[in-house]
Amino acid sequence: MLYSKSTPEQKRVKLREILSSGTLQQFPGAFSPLSARLIEEKGFPGVYISGAVLANDLGLPDIGLTTLTEVATRAGQIARMTDLPAIVDADTGFGEAMNVARSVQELENAGLAGCHIEDQVNPKRCGHLDGKAVVDLDTALQRIRAAADARRDPNFLIMARTDVRAADGLEAAVERAKALVDAGADAIFPEAMASLEEFAAIRDAVDVPILANMTEFGKSRLFTRDELAGIGVNLVIYPVTLLRIAMGAAERTLDTIRADGTQEAEVENMLTRSRLYELVDYEAYNRFDTGVFNFQVPGRY
Numbered sequence: 001m002l003y004s005k006s007t008p009e010q011k012r013v014k015l016r017e018i019l020s021s022g023t024l025q026q027f028p029g030a031f032s033p034l035s036a037r038l039i040e041e042k043g044f045p046g047v048y049i050s051g052a053v054l055a056n057d058l059g060l061p062d063i064g065l066t067t068l069t070e071v072a073t074r075a076g077q078i079a080r081m082t083d084l085p086a087i088v089d090a091d092t093g094f095g096e097a098m099n100v101a102r103s104v105q106e107l108e109n110a111g112l113a114g115c116h117i118e119d120q121v122n123p124k125r126c127g128h129l130d131g132k133a134v135v136d137l138d139t140a141l142q143r144i145r146a147a148a149d150a151r152r153d154p155n156f157l158i159m160a161r162t163d164v165r166a167a168d169g170l171e172a173a174v175e176r177a178k179a180l181v182d183a184g185a186d187a188i189f190p191e192a193m194a195s196l197e198e199f200a201a202i203r204d205a206v207d208v209p210i211l212a213n214m215t216e217f218g219k220s221r222l223f224t225r226d227e228l229a230g231i232g233v234n235l236v237i238y239p240v241t242l243l244r245i246a247m248g249a250a251e252r253t254l255d256t257i258r259a260d261g262t263q264e265a266e267v268e269n270m271l272t273r274s275r276l277y278e279l280v281d282y283e284a285y286n287r288f289d290t291g292v293f294n295f296q297v298p299g300r301y
């Protein structure tokens with residue numbers, strides 16, 4: 001079956017639909033194309049592609065070192081492997097307004113359903129660390145206007161992320177969120193909110209979908225789906241969760257091999273060969289080899 005059957009345009013329409021459904025949508029972060037398949041198979045409605053994961057997976061910290069080409073290429077590899085809409089973290093848009101415009105077009109070309117662009121200064125920092133700085137209001141608005149103006153597909157979602165909460169407090173974050181919506185943002189990602197009440201304040205201030213970032217070891221505790229739904233949050237992401245758990249398992253297994261001289265004790269925790277083959281649709285390729293050119297996999301389409 002190679003890549004997803006749905007076109008990027010169809011996925012963007014789907015994203016718009018689910019974000020206006022009135023139900024909280026959970027988007028786990030994919031750390032690879034294969035993990036996006038797993039997210040789809042488990043019944044989630046969309047995939048998040050984290051800038052931290054893309055950077056960390058290259059062995060780099062998430063401080064604006066990755067390039068547009070690296071992000072668009074990897075995000076595109078992930079997006080094309082699933083029929084789900086994928087939203088990618090575009091950091092600051094890789095520069096100022098003109099760079100932001102090009103970034104949006106490259107991410108559209110790569111098949112993404114949307115992206116978020118933040119108002120941190122370049123080079124950016126992880127949103128849940130201290131010592132972040134944000135750009136002035138005009139610069140932040142220029143980024144969003146440029147993004148909205150540059151897209152060719154009107155359904156490509158432009159989400160504005162604001163990091164103002166940590167820098168200047170909640171009131172300033174509320175004001176910035178409103179201005180970002182006026183500048184053309186389709187959705188708001190208020191970063192590093194400290195409580196449910198703070199999310200609720202953003203919710204009350206804007207009439208576009210809002211996102212909650214439930215990253216582990218961050219500024220708030222991990223609110224549940226029901227808690228976030230209860231205050232009207234539309235989208236929740238678990239950006240680094242799968243990478244953290246996969247790397248945790250890798251570390252434990254390496255320790256086991258060192259200690260025991262064999263991986264035997266960890267085999268029961270592994271994806272079996274047949275399960276792995278299932279995820280890559282091995283059978284569909286076998287059928288192709290035998291002359292049955294039918295890449296439809298029951299249950300997937």
Ligand SMILES: C[C@](O)(C(=O)O)[C@H](CC(=O)O)C(=O)O
Pocket residue numbers: 049050051052053062089125126127128213215216218239240
């Ligand atoms: C959302 C985020 O920008 C990301 O890159 O996924 C990070 C996540 C993290 O570092 O845990 C963030 O700044 O919150």
